[in-house]
Amino acid sequence: MTSTAVPADTLSAIAARRSMMIGYLYAIIGALLFASKGILIKxxxxxxxxxxxxxxLRMLxxxxxxxxxxIVTVAEYRRIGRALPGIGLVVKSILVGLLGYWLSAYLDFIGLETISxxxxxxxxxxxxxxxVLFGVAFFGQRAKPTALLGFVVSYAGLALIFTQMTAAPGQDVVFGVLVILGAAIAFALYQLFAKNLIATVGPQLFTCIAMIGAAAIIIGxxxxxxxxxALAVNHTVLIYSIILAVGTAVLPAFFMNAALQRISAQANATIGMLSPVCTIFLAMGILGEMLTPTDWVGTVLVIAGIAWFTVFDRRKAETTAEAAVN
Structure with missing residues (x-):
């Protein structure tokens, strides 16, 4: 009896698909953890x-x-003989980390003072x-109409969910909207700049460098x-702060950066739109808020848009991988 060896290109394609699916899973877990942040801050x-x-408090x-x-990651790099990042990569990692973990987070927290x-x-x-916009404009990426359809469907669902929740415009609301929009732009730039650094430095070490740099600025x-x-807070706030630190900062950051190592920034960003939907379910369980029929329709649209984009991104990546090995 003779055994048939599996071709190397087939093994490579299988490994690429497995890595991609793990990336999707990491992105989903990160989105679920991020979902609780707004409620806890409120x-x-x-x-x-x-x-x-x-x-x-969250950073401390x-x-x-x-x-x-x-420290553990640096020790592991030395043990296996992997080169540590030079000062240039460390500085770049800190600067990119400030975009996502200081500027975006700070604007987000300020905005939550004035809007729901x-x-x-x-x-x-x-x-x-x-x-997508910055990727096309500055990073040489392309946006396919079929992928953009997923955005349209998801945003239509989000609009349905939140339309009835918006208050009448006012000075504070306008300020809050602009500040949160700034947070969104900063976070988008973080995702685009971080991807190559994560691939070079490694997701764990990059996350640690970026977060430590952001922590220094925040504490300063x-x-x-x-x-x-002002840091002398009561027991309840202390508990909330610990949950914010571990559940909405430490774990999501590692999951998100691990996802960015395996899937595109566009796919990671789109899967992240699960977070607003999860926030609604958390609000039902924690704050006692119930979903209306409009909310349910919006939720279905958001999930459908994410599923469409994910399937499209997966097929595109598989086609690229197959073309590369062939």
Missing amino acids: LVYQHGLDAETILT FSLPFYLVIG AQFERLILYTYPFWV QFALTHPIS
Whole structure:
């Protein structure tokens, strides 16, 4: 009896598909974890804290994780003989990290002071549009009409979900909308700039470098604008801050960057639109808010748009991989 060896190109294609599916899974987990952020921040705001204090507490509790994981990762690189990133890559990683983990987060927190968490999710998750726009304009990427159809369907669903939740326009609302839009643009730029750095530095080490750099700026900003005594919070806020640190900063960052290593920034961004839908379900369980028939229709449209884009992106990547091996 003779055994037939599997061709190397077939094994390569199978490995590429498996890596892509893992990337989709990581992106979904990251989106689910991010979904709770707005609700938790709104709960903390009820205790009279401001954006700078909440952001600093979040970073103080998450920073030890990044320091430990960073040290372990550096030790592993040395053990296997992998070169550590040079000073240039470290500086680039810090600067890109400031886009996603300081500027975007800070603008997001400020915006949540004036608009609802549901409205914040709608505006923030326009960032896939900016990923595509900037990708086409500055990064040599192409946007296919069939992929854009997924955006149209998802945004139609999001519009349905949030239309009845918007308040009458006012000075504070306009400011909040503009600030959250700035957060979305900053996060889109982060995704585009981070992808190549993640591939070079590695997702874990890049995340640690980026987060430690962002933490230094956030803590420094707080020290310049607040007394240290402002960090003396009650037990409830302390618990919320720990959950914000681990559940909406540490874990999502690693899952998102691991996803970016395996799938395109556009696919990662589009799958991330699950987050607003998850926010609604969390609001039902935590805040007692119920879904209307319009909300259900919108939810179906969002999921349908994400599914369409994901299938299209997967087929496009598989076609590219097959063309490369052939």
